[in-house]
Amino acid sequence: DLASSQQNHSLNIEKFDLVACCEQVSSHVKKLQSQSIVVHSEDGEIWMVADLTKIKQLLLILIDNALKYSSRSIEIHITKDSTNVVIKVKDFGIGIAEEEIQHVFERFYRVDTSRDRKTGGTGLGLPIAQSIVTEHDGTIHIESKEGVGTEVIVFLPIEQEKNLTK
Ligand code: ATP
Numbered sequence: 001d002l003a004s005s006q007q008n009h010s011l012n013i014e015k016f017d018l019v020a021c022c023e024q025v026s027s028h029v030k031k032l033q034s035q036s037i038v039v040h041s042e043d044g045e046i047w048m049v050a051d052l053t054k055i056k057q058l059l060l061i062l063i064d065n066a067l068k069y070s071s072r073s074i075e076i077h078i079t080k081d082s083t084n085v086v087i088k089v090k091d092f093g094i095g096i097a098e099e100e101i102q103h104v105f106e107r108f109y110r111v112d113t114s115r116d117r118k119t120g121g122t123g124l125g126l127p128i129a130q131s132i133v134t135e136h137d138g139t140i141h142i143e144s145k146e147g148v149g150t151e152v153i154v155f156l157p158i159e160q161e162k163n164l165t166k
Contacts, residue, residue, distance in 0.1 A: 011051040011135060013160050018046045018055070018085055022076055025059045031067045041078040048085050049159040050136055058132045059087070061125040062152050066091035068121070070149065080158060084138070087154040096144040104142065105130050136160060 019041045026037040048055075066074040070093025077088040096104060096111060103109045108123040129152075133140045138156035 011160060012053065013049055014052055015047060015049050016052050016055075018048050018078055018087070019044065021052065021056060022059055022078060022087075025056055025063060026076070029060065029063050029067065032071060034071055034073075035067055036073045037063065037067075037076065038073060039076045039078070042080070046078055046080055046085060047158075048080075048156065050156060051132075051160075054132045054135070055156075058129050058154070059089075061129045062087075062089040062154075065089075065125055066093070066150070066152075069093040069095075083157060084155045085158055087156070088151055089154075090149065090151040092149040095146040095148050095150055096142065097146045101142050101144055105140075 019039065022039050022041075026039060029037070031037070063074070063076070066089050070091040072092045074092075075088075075090045077086075077090070079086045100111045104111070105126050106123075107127045110121070110123040130140055133154055133156065136156050137160075138154060140152065140154045142150060142152050144150040
């Protein structure tokens, strides 16, 4: 439809290696000394066709959250099937209560326990992450358990067929 094709026009599509992209974002993000970011991928390179700048922003939001709401190392798992790449960002931090999970994609929503944190955010990270995923015709969901940790799972089409600019 018109709305989604217009949205797609704002994508700047190119081919890139998602594993390298993930490692690049990981090396630039702020973390505690006790934390490292372990990237697991089924292949050394996983090529996809998407908006590189937006995928970097998506990864940054998810990695930043995983580090912010945990003091331990985090894991990123990248796989693919015949049509999608699958990105899982997993932490072993404070987790999100079951009744809060449905709200965290709302703009400016922050779980009670995060509101008074020094590392305060604005509550815009996940809504932006979701809009980037939606623009790419992908899906995002969260599995979390309070006190145990959180896993954000993103499916993205390997290839955006429209508007290949490079
Ligand atoms: P920012 O806009 O800087 O990302 P934020 O982290 O508060 O700020 P969102 O990324 O939108 O905003 O996340 C919304 C809320 O969801 C957070 O305030 C936090 O309560 C919860 N949350 C998000 N990711 C995690 C996570 N990995 N572990 C625990 N809670 C999380």
